Amino acid sequence: MNDCENPSSQLSVTSPPQMHPNGSQPNGIQSMEDAFNRPVNPEALQMVLSYLRRNGLTETEEQLQREAGHMIKNEHSGGLRPEEAITLEFEQFIEHANACTDVVQAEFSQLIFPIFAHCFISLLEKNVETARVFFNRFKIFIPECFSEFLHQLSLIEDVVTMRSSEHMHILRENKFLVRLSKPTLKHLELIQMRVHGLKNLIAQHVTIENSDEMAKNRSTIETQMGGILGLTSKNEKRHKMLFSVVKDELMQAIDKRKTKGKDLKDLGKKMQTHCPQPDRIPLPPISEHLREERRNWLRDVSKMNIISPESPVSICMYTTLNAPIGVSSCVFSDDSNLIAMGLSDSSIVLNSMDPMNKMKKLRDIDFLEKIDIETADNVQSQMFDLQASTTSVRFTGHGGPVFSVNFSQDRRLLLSAGGDRTVRLWSMETQRNVVIYRTPTIVWDAQFCNRGLYFATASADKTAAMWCTDRMHPLRIFADAYGDVGCIDFHPNCNYVAGGSDDRYVRVWDVLSGTRVRIFGGHKASIIAVKFSPCGRYIVSLDAIGNLMVWDLAYQRLVAAEITEQTGTKGSISFSRDGGILAVSHGTSSIQLYSLDNLISSVLAAGPADAHIEPKVNMDGFNIGTYPTKQTSVIGLHFTRRNLLLGFGCFGQ
Amino acid sequence: MADPEGKEADASGPSEGQFSKEAQSIMGLLTEGGITEYDPRVVSMLMDVQYAVTTKILEMASGLSRHAEKSRIDSDDVQTAADMLGVLGSSAPDREKMLLLAQDKNAQPLPAIRHNYGLKLPNDRFCQLQQNLVYKADDEYQQ
Numbered sequence: 066m067n068d069c070e071n072p073s074s075q076l077s078v079t080s081p082p083q084m085h086p087n088g089s090q091p092n093g094i095q096s097m098e099d100a101f102n103r104p105v106n107p108e109a110l111q112m113v114l115s116y117l118r119r120n121g122l123t124e125t126e127e128q129l130q131r132e133a134g135h136m137i138k139n140e141h142s143g144g145l146r147p148e149e150a151i152t153l154e155f156e157q158f159i160e161h162a163n164a165c166t167d168v169v170q171a172e173f174s175q176l177i178f179p180i181f182a183h184c185f186i187s188l189l190e191k192n193v194e195t196a197r198v199f200f201n202r203f204k205i206f207i208p209e210c211f212s213e214f215l216h217q218l219s220l221i222e223d224v225v226t227m228r229s230s231e232h233m234h235i236l237r238e239n240k241f242l243v244r245l246s247k248p249t250l251k252h253l254e255l256i257q258m259r260v261h262g263l264k265n266l267i268a269q270h271v272t273i274e275n276s277d278e279m280a281k282n283r284s285t286i287e288t289q290m291g292g293i294l295g296l297t298s299k300n301e302k303r304h305k306m307l308f309s310v311v312k313d314e315l316m317q318a319i320d321k322r323k324t325k326g327k328d329l330k331d332l333g334k335k336m337q338t339h340c341p342q343p344d345r346i347p348l349p350p351i352s353e354h355l356r357e358e359r360r361n362w363l364r365d366v367s368k369m370n371i372i373s374p375e376s377p378v379s380i381c382m383y384t385t386l387n388a389p390i391g392v393s394s395c396v397f398s399d400d401s402n403l404i405a406m407g408l409s410d411s412s413i414v415l416n417s418m419d420p421m422n423k424m425k426k427l428r429d430i431d432f433l434e435k436i437d438i439e440t441a442d443n444v445q446s447q448m449f450d451l452q453a454s455t456t457s458v459r460f461t462g463h464g465g466p467v468f469s470v471n472f473s474q475d476r477r478l479l480l481s482a483g484g485d486r487t488v489r490l491w492s493m494e495t496q497r498n499v500v501i502y503r504t505p506t507i508v509w510d511a512q513f514c515n516r517g518l519y520f521a522t523a524s525a526d527k528t529a530a531m532w533c534t535d536r537m538h539p540l541r542i543f544a545d546a547y548g549d550v551g552c553i554d555f556h557p558n559c560n561y562v563a564g565g566s567d568d569r570y571v572r573v574w575d576v577l578s579g580t581r582v583r584i585f586g587g588h589k590a591s592i593i594a595v596k597f598s599p600c601g602r603y604i605v606s607l608d609a610i611g612n613l614m615v616w617d618l619a620y621q622r623l624v625a626a627e628i629t630e631q632t633g634t635k636g637s638i639s640f641s642r643d644g645g646i647l648a649v650s651h652g653t654s655s656i657q658l659y660s661l662d663n664l665i666s667s668v669l670a671a672g673p674a675d676a677h678i679e680p681k682v683n684m685d686g687f688n689i690g691t692y693p694t695k696q697t698s699v700i701g702l703h704f705t706r707r708n709l710l711l712g713f714g715c716f717g718q
Numbered sequence: 719m720a721d722p723e724g725k726e727a728d729a730s731g732p733s734e735g736q737f738s739k740e741a742q743s744i745m746g747l748l749t750e751g752g753i754t755e756y757d758p759r760v761v762s763m764l765m766d767v768q769y770a771v772t773t774k775i776l777e778m779a780s781g782l783s784r785h786a787e788k789s790r791i792d793s794d795d796v797q798t799a800a801d802m803l804g805v806l807g808s809s810a811p812d813r814e815k816m817l818l819l820a821q822d823k824n825a826q827p828l829p830a831i832r833h834n835y836g837l838k839l840p841n842d843r844f845c846q847l848q849q850n851l852v853y854k855a856d857d858e859y860q861q
Contacts, residue, residue, distance in 0.1 A: 225793060347831045498846050500839060518838055528816060535838045540828060542820040579824025
């Protein structure tokens with residue numbers, strides 16, 4: 066208090082009008098002397114602070130505030146109780162924020178929710194009534210994207226309920242991240258001068274990052290808001306991500322067909338640097354089955370339809386009718402020959418699309434043993450019971466609704482994830498359940514990688530895991546998420562796994578080390594579908610209120626956001642075989658098509674690739690078509706090898 | 719339990735005055751959760767669940783408070799009982815524990831691939847490779 070002694074004694078002598086109303090001059094001197102002997106007196110501190118402020122001694126003032134701040138906070142608002150102080154300060158904050166210009170206001174609005182939530186928490190601890198009043202009064206100021214969290218907060222009655230609320234835990238234990246540019250920071254400092262309580266709150270619970278560039282418009286900022294803990298940090302450790310895919314013969318043939326023989330830009334060399342080594346993770350050798358599949362695909366490439374305005378996409382829609390409980394998931398095999406449907410009554414129905422190519426079942430072991438491999442001329446046909454082959458098979462075994470089905474690339478195995486907390490592997494040849502992998506909570510999604518052997522699961526205990534078919538326990542656990550992981554996808558080069566979760570972030574994990582290499586925030590609701598592009602560089606994700614976002618893995622940024630108003634719970638994203646078009650469904654009765662090629666070319670045209678580029682919101686030419694159905698909710702999408710789009714839906718569900 | 723049964727008999731268009739206070743509170747819970755269409759039997763089922771769970775928790779809480787030699791059951795006892803029974807809280811492990819577990823797991827290198835033939839499946843005793851047995855009802859017994 067040494068540096069404050071002199072000013073305070075001067076205060077008592079030279080400025081009687083500035084004194085605290087309760088103290089007249091002689092009392093003032095006496096209280097000063099008492100103050101030297103007694104512990105810190107809030108009234109005296111108040112006087113000192115106002116003196117310092119008036120005379121522009123800001124540094125001294127700040128130091129004093131820091132040291133004796135806890136006493137001043139309560140008294141600053143003129144003797145109000147702490148609850149009322151908080152309310153008053155928040156109101157001032159809102160007023161100030163509303164008075165700013167458009168872009169600054171948008172940046173400020175990032176702060177409104179965390180400050181509101183933490184004020185609410187501290188009010189709950191002091192006085193429940195005031196907390197209720199505070200909540201109802203200020204909830205209209207919260208931006209739209211946080212309305213779900215707001216609803217969760219509104220259910221909290223008192224301190225006891227607060228303890229059991231998960232969202233509260235997340236908010237209290239982790240800091241909310243906000244990115245502000247210089248003008249906004251100046252405004253923030255201005256207001257923090259006046260609302261000290263909020264200043265402490267911000268310092269404690271919010272991390273503020275400087276952004277170098279000023280965003281040009283409001284919508285850019287709004288595309289990034291929405292994460293449960295705010296934005297994703299710019300200073301995230303920049304992991305090198307090997308996102309490219311080796312272009313084998315098949316991919317080159319597809320590219321050639323797409324550009325119709327025009328000169329390809331020589332991106333070959335550049336892409337190779339981002340390609341992982343073939344032995345980075347142990348991958349199974351390409352089996353004969355896989356090779357055959359690729360050869361079949363190659364044969365179809367020449368007949369592939371390149372989707373363009375001249376030859377728009379054709380959609381063939383398969384609809385189920387009279388499914389008593391309902392179809393909860395579906396998948397097409399890669400050659401579009403088989404459909405697997407996971408039903409809510411726990412069975413899986415497989416249908417063969419091609420009447421010539423029905424599903425054959427391996428004969429029983431007794432018969433198989435009798436086949437003489439050496440002399441029999443047609444072992445294949447003897448192995449399978451061709452008489453009894455049918456077009457439809459039903460697998461039973463799950464104990465709960467089947468939330469996702471996925472074929473392995475060679476079509477010999479089917480993976481299903483169910484609400485009975487198991488993931489089951491079914492053999493297509495013997496048509497029975499072969500392995501049961503048990504997990505602690507329900508599994509929302511399970512996907513094979515395109516080389517077989519590895520599969521990834523997304524489950525309700527906020528983790529994603531990677532397994533291989535020959536182990537009963539996962540090989541890798543990705544436990545970063547704050548909410549259930551709802552959807553998962555493997556990268557085409559099998560080295561990365563992307564998961565979208567209910568905490569509105571899309572995360573990409575490295576399979577080799579288990580680290581999270583990318584995190585993307587900006588969705589405004591739980592993420593219902595996530596998909597890597599076939600070239601491996603982009604991720605497309607879809608959320609429950611209809612926002613579609615395209616993320617660039619190379620530069621770790623948002624490329625485009627498409628805001629539609631479709632709410633849905635079962636999202637499906639499918640890329641065309643050449644990677645240029647993507648088809649999206651929300652679980653509602655329409656299919657939308659977007660052109661990724663248009664997007665990429667417009668981004669490239671905008672400027673050099675590594676400059677800061679604003680994400681394109683609702684860009685023209687991105688959405689190339691909307692195809693509504695009548696009362697059929699679309700559950701699955703699939704592009705055949707000739708780029709015919711197959712859709713799957715349930716009538717009246 | 720006379721009230722829920724009285725309500726159960728009333729499957730057609732219910733009006734507010736016919737319900738007991740508990741039924742009304744459950745319906746309030748449902749509307750708060752955003753559920754507007756439901757079968758009326760759902761309300762009595764939920765009430766049964768509510769009674770069963772509350773009784774279980776209170777029994778355990780009274781045991782706890784007796785053990786701690788307290789004269790009354792207080793909120794800490796109820797909270798501990800709820801935690802022990804796994805109600806009112808998520809059953810998922812803490813995030814920190816999960817992260818530590820994940821770190822351990824992820825530190826192990828990926829296993830090498832065994833290059834033997836056939837589908838790569840776990841050891842035979844972990845697979846469901848045994849014969850499927852189907853129960854065949856014995857008709858003579860039924861007669």
